[in-house]
Amino acid sequence: MKVIIAGAGSVGRSIARELSSKSHSITLIDKETQAMRVASVPDVDWLLGDACDPQALAEAGIDDCDVIVAATGDDKANLVTSMLSKLVYGVPRVIARINNPRNEWLFDENWGVDVPVSTPRxxxxxxxxxxxxxxxxxxxxxxxxxxxxxxxxxxxxxxxxxxxxxxxxxxxxxxxxxxxxxxxxxxxxxxxxxxxxxxxxxxxxxxxxxxxxxxxxxxxxxxxxxxxxxxx
Missing domain, CATH: 3.30.70.1450 (Regulator of K+ conductance, C-terminal domain)
Structure with missing residues (x-):
């Protein structure tokens, strides 16, 4: 299974580490240089780029992606990434992290989200x-x-x-x-x-x-x- 994870913070890296251990093909994408901690999860592909940018998503291989996980600490970025992934590229499964419970009502099929995940909830x-x-x-x-x-x-x-x-x-x-x-x-x-x-x-x-x-x-x-x- 090919999975793209947007957001290479502790949450994104943990997901990538777990999935890569199960032999899935993983790409981690983050726009911040300091997030490129390649040695922390060496068995996945890393990409410096903005997951809200269609060009960056294309470079990450979204055309043949099975699942995308929008796991940044920014709800707005997660929503935009989800919408692009589902409505533009037709990714079969879109999972989005909700950081602020007040934003939960936005994370639905209208924004391309199949599975919203709210840690506080x-x-x-x-x-x-x-x-x-x-x-x-x-x-x-x-x-x-x-x-x-x-x-x-x-x-x-x-x-x-x-x-x-x-x-x-x-x-x-x-x-x-x-x-x-x-x-x-x-x-x-x-x-x-x-x-x-x-x-x-x-x-x-x-x-x-x-x-x-x-x-x-x-x-x-x-x-x-x-x-x-x-x-x-």
């Missing part, structure tokens, strides 16, 4: 997940489909405890996908009985989100974390 979700017993928390939103991943930990008094998964009737558009019990993920088989302490993972379509209160009641959970999800 990820950290918030992880904190909420750690203290979420009795709460229904949105952990991720899959941007293209509008479907969201929710999770909760069942209390002993949750209405579904003692029921088999096949007996749990969820609203249309909501699917119980996985149970995590004692640290082990379990397939949501119809005859699996739910227990107190189980971590429940549910996929909820955009159309089913008005029924979140009902889903929470079934799981014995209050709705929280509505604005604390990661985006995919």
């Amino acid at each position: 990820i950290m918030t979700s992880l904190v909420e997940e750690a203290v979420s017993e009795g709460n229904l928390v949105r952990m991720a939103r899959f941007h293209r489909s509008g479907t969201s991943l929710y999770q909760t930990h069942l209390t002993d008094s949750a209405p579904v405890v003692g029921m088999s998964i096949g007996e749990v009737i969820l609203p249309p558009g909501a699917v119980l996908t996985t149970i995590v019990r004692d640290g082990n993920p379990l397939n949501a088989e119809r005859d699996l009985t739910l227990e107190g302490g189980d971590q429940i993972l549910l996929l909820v379509s955009e159309e089913a989100e008005p029924d979140l209160d009902l889903i929470g009641q079934l799981m014995g959970a209050d709705l929280t974390g509505e604005d604390s999800s990661t985006e995919d």
Whole structure:
């Protein structure tokens, strides 16, 4: 897979290092001379250039690029790079870093972004997940489909405890996908009985989100974390 990473800061270099270790073809591009720390990730191609410049993107090989990651510390630059990559060059997968959560609303298909990644939101979700017993928390939103991943930990008094998964009737558009019990993920088989302490993972379509209160009641959970999800 050919990947271009715009932004050779610590985030871009870390991504490049990880992907290159898996034998992907990686090009790191940055407009700042001091960012050219070639020795830090020697197994990738480095390019001094502005990823907001179509000529620089062409030089980086965007014409046959599979994925571009806009990972600079500047949201405006990430948006411009995403738009050029998707709308001009038709890159199949565009991933963009969001530095300021206030800018999240911009990072969508209108700007060519397939997968927006907000580090502050990820950290918030992880904190909420750690203290979420009795709460229904949105952990991720899959941007293209509008479907969201929710999770909760069942209390002993949750209405579904003692029921088999096949007996749990969820609203249309909501699917119980996985149970995590004692640290082990379990397939949501119809005859699996739910227990107190189980971590429940549910996929909820955009159309089913008005029924979140009902889903929470079934799981014995209050709705929280509505604005604390990661985006995919």
